[in-house]
Amino acid sequence: MPSSQGIIVTEHTSKPWAGRFTEPTDAFVEAFTASVGFDQRLYRHDIAGSRAHARMLTHVGVLTQGECDTILQGLDRVEQEIETGQFQWSVSLEDVHMNVEARLTALIGEAGKKLHTGRSRNDQVATDIRLYLRDEIDAIQAELKRLQTALIDLAEREHDAIMPGFTHLQVAQPVTFGHHMLAWFEMLLRDAQRLADCRKRVNVMPLGAAALAGTSYPIDREYSAQLLGFERVTENSLDAVSDRDFAIEFCAAAALLMTHLSRFSEELILWASAQFDFVDIPDSFCTGSSIMPQKKNPDVPELVRGKVGRVNGHLISLLTLMKGQPLAYNKDNQEDKEPLFDVVDTLRGSLKVYADMMAALTIKRDNMERAALQGFSTATDLADYLVRQGVPFRDAHEVVGKAVRLGVDTGRDLAEMALSELQQFSDAISADVFEVLTLQGSVAARDHIGGTAPAQVKAAAARARRRVL
Numbered sequence: 527m528p529s530s531q532g533i534i535v536t537e538h539t540s541k542p543w544a545g546r547f548t549e550p551t552d553a554f555v556e557a558f559t560a561s562v563g564f565d566q567r568l569y570r571h572d573i574a575g576s577r578a579h580a581r582m583l584t585h586v587g588v589l590t591q592g593e594c595d596t597i598l599q600g601l602d603r604v605e606q607e608i609e610t611g612q613f614q615w616s617v618s619l620e621d622v623h624m625n626v627e628a629r630l631t632a633l634i635g636e637a638g639k640k641l642h643t644g645r646s647r648n649d650q651v652a653t654d655i656r657l658y659l660r661d662e663i664d665a666i667q668a669e670l671k672r673l674q675t676a677l678i679d680l681a682e683r684e685h686d687a688i689m690p691g692f693t694h695l696q697v698a699q700p701v702t703f704g705h706h707m708l709a710w711f712e713m714l715l716r717d718a719q720r721l722a723d724c725r726k727r728v729n730v731m732p733l734g735a736a737a738l739a740g741t742s743y744p745i746d747r748e749y750s751a752q753l754l755g756f757e758r759v760t761e762n763s764l765d766a767v768s769d770r771d772f773a774i775e776f777c778a779a780a781a782l783l784m785t786h787l788s789r790f791s792e793e794l795i796l797w798a799s800a801q802f803d804f805v806d807i808p809d810s811f812c813t814g815s816s817i818m819p820q821k822k823n824p825d826v827p828e829l830v831r832g833k834v835g836r837v838n839g840h841l842i843s844l845l846t847l848m849k850g851q852p853l854a855y856n857k858d859n860q861e862d863k864e865p866l867f868d869v870v871d872t873l874r875g876s877l878k879v880y881a882d883m884m885a886a887l888t889i890k891r892d893n894m895e896r897a898a899l900q901g902f903s904t905a906t907d908l909a910d911y912l913v914r915q916g917v918p919f920r921d922a923h924e925v926v927g928k929a930v931r932l933g934v935d936t937g938r939d940l941a942e943m944a945l946s947e948l949q950q951f952s953d954a955i956s957a958d959v960f961e962v963l964t965l966q967g968s969v970a971a972r973d974h975i976g977g978t979a980p981a982q983v984k985a986a987a988a989r990a991r992r993r994v995l
């Protein structure tokens with residue numbers, strides 16, 4: 527039995543489709559096939575769709591204005607009952623669509639029975655999910671924007687904070703923390719663009735496809751589409767009731783977004799460790815250990831990193847759900863909702879917590895800078911210096927390799943060596959070499975669009991603010 531709140535199992539409520547049946551539904555089959563336990567969350571969109579459908583039927587003369595007014599009032603009442611928790615959901619009535627319609631008819635009588643004219647639950651459910659997902663995408667975009675803004679704020683504030691940049695998780699070259707934050711921003715901007723693109727295909731109205739072939743009533747689909755804010759109507763009724771591509775696309779975009787958050791999480795977790803000690807995640811986003819008094823665990827990033835698993839799983843569920851399905855609607859499609867809902871909830875929650883956490887993150891500039899001084903992060907700068915003195919890059923690479931070897935053997939960075947020591951590897955080196963061996967000199971030299979120089983990071987942050995969707 528679906529376990530959602532407020533569901534009651536009524537003794538074989540008479541079903542809207544009971545006419546051709548001689549036996550009641552088996553009690554277990556009834557519970558097994560019902561979707562009301564999870565699709566009741568679509569009620570607002572279901573009612574919105576019904577309002578538009580009733581108005582369209584009136585517009586084309588299938589319903590009278592009086593019938594329409596009665597239906598609209600009745601739908602308001604149903605919505606209010608649901609919102610105030612008075613509505614009695616019934617498993618016998620299978621899904622949100624039949625629950626709402628049955629209650630409407632109980633409230634207003636004859637007119638309620640006319641609402642389903644020229645419509646099927648097949649085009650109704652497809653419409654509901656699209657309306658629901660359109661709203662959710664908008665809410666997700668708002669959270670995404672908050673997170674992007676937090677990253678840009680951090681980038682601006684810390685545009686000249688120096689940290690080690692890594693490849694292979696080995697110290698590579700110094701970068702600025704602001705530059706790192708803007709790398710995250712770029713990933714999220716692509717996610718926002720993908721969601722915006724997906725929304726275009728979500729925002730198409732299947733209503734009017736009816737069960738699969740369209741309807742014999744003189745419906746005006748453009749009229750309902752306008753009422754519901756859909757950009758256009760679906761072109762083919764068979765495709766309209768069976769298509770769930772938009773849900774798969776959304777989950778794919780969500781999986782990639784969650785993958786990005788999992789990468790941010792991995793870095794934050796490392797940075798928060800005693801070994802790195804680059805950042806301070808506020809206490810309000812961490813928890814302690816019940817046995818180890820010293821622990822402050824980065825639970826939020828860890829949990830978000832973990833949640834990518836369920837989102838990837840749901841994407842595969844939906845792909846597998848649709849694989850091999852013949853046209854048009856099949857009951858299989860009822861299985862689209864739980865994965866989709868969970869992806870929406872997981873993504874929205876993860877983005878919200880991340881936006882809040884990043885807005886409160888502080889960094890430890892001294893520790894970052896100290897770490898950047900380890901691992902010969904300015905070795906490439908020395909090679910570039912030699913090239914500027916006319917040494918071919920491959921020879922320069924070898925000279926620097928030998929200098930690094932000396933540094934490893936004597937436990938010193940390149941900047942800590944005497945000029946004479948460096949000169950034994952190449953006579954192209956003179957006193958001005960130390961300008962490029964400092965961290966500040968190294969980052970400032972990467973002064974082009976997309977580079978890590980503090981001035982570039984500041985400019986990039988300003989551009990990023992304008993690029994947010």
Ligand code: ARG
Pocket residue numbers: 561565620621647648651857859860861
């Ligand atoms: N509960 C169904 C779903 O979620 C609604 C459509 C059912 N249509 C049908 N002919 N059984 O897909």
